[in-house]
Amino acid sequence: MLYFYIFRSFDGFAESRNYFKTLIYKKMIGIEMVAMKSRNLIKISVLIILIVLLTAGCVERVENLYSTTGVSASPVTPWSDLNIRPQIDPSSYVHPQASVIGAVSIGKNVMISPQASIRGDEGMPIHIGNDSNVQDGVVVHALETSDEEKRPVEKNLVEVGGKKYAVYIGNRVSLAHQAQVHGPASIGDDTFVGMQSFVFKSKVGSRVVLEPGVRIVGVTIPDGRYVPLGMIVSNQSVADNLPVITDDYVFKSLNEGVVHVNTNLAAGYNRMSGNAEVSSSGGHGEERSE
Amino acid sequence: MLYFYIFRSFDGFAESRNYFKTLIYKKMIGIEMVAMKSRNLIKISVLIILIVLLTAGCVERVENLYSTTGVSASPVTPWSDLNIRPQIDPSSYVHPQASVIGAVSIGKNVMISPQASIRGDEGMPIHIGNDSNVQDGVVVHALETSDEEKRPVEKNLVEVGGKKYAVYIGNRVSLAHQAQVHGPASIGDDTFVGMQSFVFKSKVGSRVVLEPGVRIVGVTIPDGRYVPLGMIVSNQSVADNLPVITDDYVFKSLNEGVVHVNTNLAAGYNRMSGNAEVSSSGGHGEERSE
Amino acid sequence: MLYFYIFRSFDGFAESRNYFKTLIYKKMIGIEMVAMKSRNLIKISVLIILIVLLTAGCVERVENLYSTTGVSASPVTPWSDLNIRPQIDPSSYVHPQASVIGAVSIGKNVMISPQASIRGDEGMPIHIGNDSNVQDGVVVHALETSDEEKRPVEKNLVEVGGKKYAVYIGNRVSLAHQAQVHGPASIGDDTFVGMQSFVFKSKVGSRVVLEPGVRIVGVTIPDGRYVPLGMIVSNQSVADNLPVITDDYVFKSLNEGVVHVNTNLAAGYNRMSGNAEVSSSGGHGEERSE
Numbered sequence: 001m002l003y004f005y006i007f008r009s010f011d012g013f014a015e016s017r018n019y020f021k022t023l024i025y026k027k028m029i030g031i032e033m034v035a036m037k038s039r040n041l042i043k044i045s046v047l048i049i050l051i052v053l054l055t056a057g058c059v060e061r062v063e064n065l066y067s068t069t070g071v072s073a074s075p076v077t078p079w080s081d082l083n084i085r086p087q088i089d090p091s092s093y094v095h096p097q098a099s100v101i102g103a104v105s106i107g108k109n110v111m112i113s114p115q116a117s118i119r120g121d122e123g124m125p126i127h128i129g130n131d132s133n134v135q136d137g138v139v140v141h142a143l144e145t146s147d148e149e150k151r152p153v154e155k156n157l158v159e160v161g162g163k164k165y166a167v168y169i170g171n172r173v174s175l176a177h178q179a180q181v182h183g184p185a186s187i188g189d190d191t192f193v194g195m196q197s198f199v200f201k202s203k204v205g206s207r208v209v210l211e212p213g214v215r216i217v218g219v220t221i222p223d224g225r226y227v228p229l230g231m232i233v234s235n236q237s238v239a240d241n242l243p244v245i246t247d248d249y250v251f252k253s254l255n256e257g258v259v260h261v262n263t264n265l266a267a268g269y270n271r272m273s274g275n276a277e278v279s280s281s282g283g284h285g286e287e288r289s290e
Numbered sequence: 291m292l293y294f295y296i297f298r299s300f301d302g303f304a305e306s307r308n309y310f311k312t313l314i315y316k317k318m319i320g321i322e323m324v325a326m327k328s329r330n331l332i333k334i335s336v337l338i339i340l341i342v343l344l345t346a347g348c349v350e351r352v353e354n355l356y357s358t359t360g361v362s363a364s365p366v367t368p369w370s371d372l373n374i375r376p377q378i379d380p381s382s383y384v385h386p387q388a389s390v391i392g393a394v395s396i397g398k399n400v401m402i403s404p405q406a407s408i409r410g411d412e413g414m415p416i417h418i419g420n421d422s423n424v425q426d427g428v429v430v431h432a433l434e435t436s437d438e439e440k441r442p443v444e445k446n447l448v449e450v451g452g453k454k455y456a457v458y459i460g461n462r463v464s465l466a467h468q469a470q471v472h473g474p475a476s477i478g479d480d481t482f483v484g485m486q487s488f489v490f491k492s493k494v495g496s497r498v499v500l501e502p503g504v505r506i507v508g509v510t511i512p513d514g515r516y517v518p519l520g521m522i523v524s525n526q527s528v529a530d531n532l533p534v535i536t537d538d539y540v541f542k543s544l545n546e547g548v549v550h551v552n553t554n555l556a557a558g559y560n561r562m563s564g565n566a567e568v569s570s571s572g573g574h575g576e577e578r579s580e
Numbered sequence: 581m582l583y584f585y586i587f588r589s590f591d592g593f594a595e596s597r598n599y600f601k602t603l604i605y606k607k608m609i610g611i612e613m614v615a616m617k618s619r620n621l622i623k624i625s626v627l628i629i630l631i632v633l634l635t636a637g638c639v640e641r642v643e644n645l646y647s648t649t650g651v652s653a654s655p656v657t658p659w660s661d662l663n664i665r666p667q668i669d670p671s672s673y674v675h676p677q678a679s680v681i682g683a684v685s686i687g688k689n690v691m692i693s694p695q696a697s698i699r700g701d702e703g704m705p706i707h708i709g710n711d712s713n714v715q716d717g718v719v720v721h722a723l724e725t726s727d728e729e730k731r732p733v734e735k736n737l738v739e740v741g742g743k744k745y746a747v748y749i750g751n752r753v754s755l756a757h758q759a760q761v762h763g764p765a766s767i768g769d770d771t772f773v774g775m776q777s778f779v780f781k782s783k784v785g786s787r788v789v790l791e792p793g794v795r796i797v798g799v800t801i802p803d804g805r806y807v808p809l810g811m812i813v814s815n816q817s818v819a820d821n822l823p824v825i826t827d828d829y830v831f832k833s834l835n836e837g838v839v840h841v842n843t844n845l846a847a848g849y850n851r852m853s854g855n856a857e858v859s860s861s862g863g864h865g866e867e868r869s870e
Binding site: 121 | 502
């Protein structure tokens with residue numbers, strides 16, 4: 001019985017994505033060793049039962065909350081009946097000081113840097129594709145996609161590959177430091193969203209470069225274009241006439257390098273924080289419910 | 291004596307501003323197991339009952355702390371003799387990854403999202419009105435309002451309703467993602483401060499819409515106007531000629547919706563993190579002094 | 581045997597990078613008090629002496645860790661064989677909700693505010709000089725300075741005083757709220773980098789004022805100039821013709837005041853969080869290796 005509960009306990013720890021491994025491990029060995037020494041196993045079992053009862057409600061919630069630095073479920077609201085948890089591929093890395101909340105799916109090898117916030121509690125779902133990166137201070141959020149009768153709000157949804165999203169970020173996309181993508185919005189594969197740039201109510205194509213500090217509102221950007229430093233694009237005819245990326249464009253291969261670096265960072269941070277062993281278990285993200 | 295120390299021990303936990311739930315729980319198991327070794331089961335059972343009773347209060351308080359990481363007092367400095375603590379209405383929610391420091395008062399039903407920083411340690415006080423929201427990555431701070439002889443620095447104070455503030459944010463105001471309000475500054479009721487916008491040394495009226503990425507420096511914006519996407523307003527005659535919001539303005543009712551969503555999010559996150567029961571206790575913020 | 585495990589246990593704490601001061605302290609009291617109850621005082625006193633000895637080393641390190649939440653080593657990657665740890669002068673303060681990672685050196689009296697991210701895991705090293713400040717939400721990062729054969733990438737390095745850096749921030753520099761400096765970049769002494777501004781692939785001189793929201797890309801800004809609110813400077817001839825700061829320039833002494841306030845804030849926050857005693861020990865940063 002004792003071993004069973006200690007065993008469950010270990011199980012729980014393995015799921016947690018924190019720095020406590022060494023600590024907790026030593027500690028539990030300590031408990032077992034002390035317990036071993038006592039002779040009075042019958043009396044002890046009464047105590048254990050008490051502990052177990054207390055634990056039942058408490059530890060599970062505590063464990064759950066504890067392990068969720070930054071990754072947590074969305075709350076129940078008039079427009080959502082469920083505590084929805086992020087789905088994060090174990091090959092991806094979420095820095096403990098980043099925040100990922102609610103209806104967010106994150107693909108493989110994604111690097112989420114400190115101070116980023118991806119919050120799927122109003123517009124849902126938010127998708128981040130494979131090999132993409134969400135850098136320091138980036139915000140991803142969206143206008144509500146469901147009304148208070150839980151009917152979809154079509155104007156705040158984008159459709160990609162036959163599915164509807166509040167925000168869709170493709171594969172091998174970089175969201176550079178302090179950028180913001182606010183749904184309804186979609187970003188195509190291999191696109192670079194520059195530092196401090198802003199995308200809202202827009203569809204940005206594939207292989208696009210948004211240079212730093214641009215603002216894209218209410219337009220569709222065709223594939224293979226770039227938007228120069230600090231430019232505001234809120235008119236479709238301006239969007240249609242954006243320059244095409246050619247071989248001599250200075251940032252032509254920028255995104256490729258940034259993706260290469262960030263997928264390696266995700267792997268490196270996961271190894272460093274001891275998540276590597278966990279990654280084959282099919283577990284992902286942590287969860288927290290009401 | 292033993293009970294005294296255990297009592298102090300729990301007291302200490304409640305004061306600590308950390309994520310210790312799991313650890314604390316294991317610790318209690320540890321104490322109990324060691325106690326087992328003594329033969330005196332009657333005394334032990336008294337201890338257990340005490341622990342259980344203490345736990346009842348303790349776990350709840352710890353839970354509370356968990357949800358308020360990042361809320362702390364301002365330091366003593368040449369311009370401030372006191373460790374000042376934020377005053378936060380219990381109906382409001384501060385995400386554990388947001389930071390609220392010092393001379394900050396936060397009204398009812400306010401939602402403070404991850405990565406926001408409201409720092410009342412230089413310009414003081416900062417006020418956030420009822421039903422307002424401070425979204426992801428927003429910064430609120432202010433120039434010093436007291437010199438090193440502790441005399442007020444009048445030029446860095448704004449007066450609202452006969453009281454002086456470093457930053458005054460009215461009721462039902464939205465500070466959208468990555469916006470910044472830097473005092474001296476005031477924002478009137480029902481105003482929308484757009485994503486990535488910036489307000490400094492300015493008074494923004496009521497029912498104003500600042501579209502994303504605008505910069506407002508050194509001016510007064512009259513009630514009921516809007517500032518178009520990315521516009522810089524640093525000249526009073528430009529401010530006086532800003533367009534008036536009419537029924538056909540596309541963002542006319544934007545703020546109303548954002549306020550509705552965010553007050554519901556504050557309530558939802560509070561329920562989810564178990565703060566609902568606490569909310570009637572009149573407690574607020576977490577405290578820490580030198 | 582018991583002592584051996586308790587010993588290992590402390591070892592574990594020292595390795596963990598968490599906030600456990602209060603907790604660990606109480607825990608030790610708890611263990612001692614329970615032990616009291618057994619009659620075997622001689623054995624207990626050996627245990628207590630062991631605990632005290634262990635504590636001596638342990639508590640101090642833990643103290644250190646507590647004040648440096650968010651400070652951690654860089655991961656091993658194809659371009660870096662080492663887990664590199666930040667070097668932070670103990671007179672500087674890193675808010676627990678800021679992040680400082682990898683090859684970062686931080687001088688004396690530096691204030692690092694909540695939600696800032698200084699990440700030396702790609703471009704290395706990053707240097708922040710004495711008496712400088714990195715305010716809320718600021719990001720400092722850099723393009724890679726080493727290729728996968730570990731050869732330096734010269735185009736992504738800046739040279740200051742005969743040494744090469746990914747990002748060099750001088751002494752008495754302010755990086756105001758939500759600004760970003762992305763290497764390769766250098767900022768000279770006594771320069772003010774305004775709120776929400778952006779510096780990339782540039783050298784900014786000494787005694788420069790970048791007003792809020794400016795964007796500086798690919799240029800060298802001469803000493804003693806200012807860049808007006810929201811201006812984009814990405815052309816060297818524009819940079820060369822920037823206005824010179826004269827006595828009547830409104831922000832002439834702004835940076836001096838900001839530096840004065842922030843060095844005092846660093847000292848105040850350190851005193852408040854109990855780091856004052858530690859500051860003479862020469863310790864810095866927190867460490868973690870793979």
